[in-house]
Structures are given as C-alpha cells and as structure tokens.
Amino acid sequence: MSAVDRLKRAARWLIGPLLAGCSAAPRAPAPAPTPAPSPVPAVAAAPSPSAAAARPAPGMPAPRAVRTNDELRRQAAERLVMANPERTYMTPAPAHLLTLVVLDVEVKADGSVRRINVVRGPRFGPETLQMAIDAVNRAAPFGDVRRMPEPWRFTETFLFDEDRRFKPRSLD
Numbered sequence: 132m133s134a135v136d137r138l139k140r141a142a143r144w145l146i147g148p149l150l151a152g153c154s155a156a157p158r159a160p161a162p163a164p165t166p167a168p169s170p171v172p173a174v175a176a177a178p179s180p181s182a183a184a185a186r187p188a189p190g191m192p193a194p195r196a197v198r199t200n201d202e203l204r205r206q207a208a209e210r211l212v213m214a215n216p217e218r219t220y221m222t223p224a225p226a227h228l229l230t231l232v233v234l235d236v237e238v239k240a241d242g243s244v245r246r247i248n249v250v251r252g253p254r255f256g257p258e259t260l261q262m263a264i265d266a267v268n269r270a271a272p273f274g275d276v277r278r279m280p281e282p283w284r285f286t287e288t289f290l291f292d293e294d295r296r297f298k299p300r301s302l303d
Contacts, residue, residue, distance in 0.1 A: 194242055194274035204285040207236070207273045208301035211287070214270035218262065220296045224303055230255045232263040232289040232297075237282065242272035245283075256291060263289045263297065 191213055197203045212219045233251035238244060247267060253259045266289075276283040288300035 191270075194272055196275040196278060197273075198278050200279070200285060203238075203273060203276060203279065203283075204287065204301050207270065207285055207287060208299035210270040210273060211266055211299050212302065215266045215297075218266060218296055220292060220294075220298050221302070224290050224298060225292050227293070229291045229293050229295065230259055232259055232291065233286065234263055234267060234289070235284060235286045236267055236273075237284040238271075238273055238276060240275070240277050240283070242274045242276055244268060244271045250286065253291070256295060259289070259291045259295060259297070262291075262295065266297070 191210065194206060194210065197206055212221065230253040231251060232253050233249075235248040235250050236244060237246040237248070244267060247264055249260065267287075273285075289297040290300055290303065291297045
C-alpha cells in the first residue's frame with residue numbers, strides 16, 4: 132500500500148463519521164435566546180411650565196450662561212452634585228463600580244431639560260437608571276445656552292458605587 136493510499140484511507144476514517152452526521156435527520160431548532168431588556172432609548176423630561184423649569188431648585192445658585200459644550204458639561208456636572216448631595220460621592224471612583232449609566236441630555240435655550248436619551252443603561256442595579264434621570268431633572272436648569280452653537284446637548288456618565296451613589300464622570 133502506497134503512502135497516498137494510506138493517507139486517503141486515514142482521511143476517510145477520520146472524516147467519514149463527521150460527514151455522516153451532516154446527512155442525519157434534521158434536529159429540532161434550538162430555542163432562540165431571549166434578548167436582554169434594552170433600556171428605554173428616550174425619556175421625556177418631566178412636564179412642567181417653562182418658567183418653573185428655568186428656575187433653579189431651592190438652595191441652588193442660578194446657573195451661569197455657557198458658551199461652549201465643555202462649559203455646559205462641567206456646569207451640569209457641578210449642578211448634579213449640588214442638587215443631589217446625599218446621592219453623590221466626590222472621592223476617587225472605587226476600583227469596583229456597581230454600574231455605569233450614560234445619558235445624553237438635550238436642553239432648551241434657557242437650559243431646562245428638553246429630552247433625555249439613554250446611551251447606556253445599567254447592567255446591574257436597574258433602578259440606577261431612574262436615579263440618574265431624576266438627578267438630571269433636579270439639577271436643571273443648566274444655564275442659558277443661546278450663545279453656544281447648536282445642538283444644545285451634553286453627555287454625562289454616572290459612575291455608581293455599591294451604595295448606589297453616583298459621581299459624574301466629568302468631575303472625575
């Protein structure tokens with residue numbers, strides 16, 4: 132028996148059972164995996180009169196007018212901490228976070244919230260999404276943005292620790 136014949140025979144011996152499985156009766160399809168619940172893509176701001184929406188929360192200073200997106204994002208992060216002192220931490224972010232929530236906040240000309248889009252919802256602690264949305268609404272308005280080029284929006288990442296307190300990533 133030549134070497135070529137031996138290789139052909141070995142190939143049939145190895146591949147034969149594999150190909151036999153292909154011609155077998157069709158199997159029942161595997162159940163489709165259930166998709167993970169996706170976060171709500173957009174959340175409307177809490178309805179309120181526009182004059183009341185432009186007024187800062189009691190005890191909060193009036194927001195400064197902003198001219199750049201960086202100023203808007205920085206002022207928004209500072210106001211998030213001021214409006215939610217018991218729900219925030221200002222120490223360095225822990226090595227192990229509970230979850231991250233990323234929100235894209237669109238504002239009106241007076242700095243009040245027009246729309247909140249969820250860019251990344253929480254993987255753990257699903258209640259943290261609503262906590263972040265409520266924090267944004269409490270911190271509004273974010274300053275007069277009319278001197279800033281449109282679109283009037285900023286993105287903020289909320290770093291939640293195990294105690295479900297957050298830190299705006301813009302301040303980290």
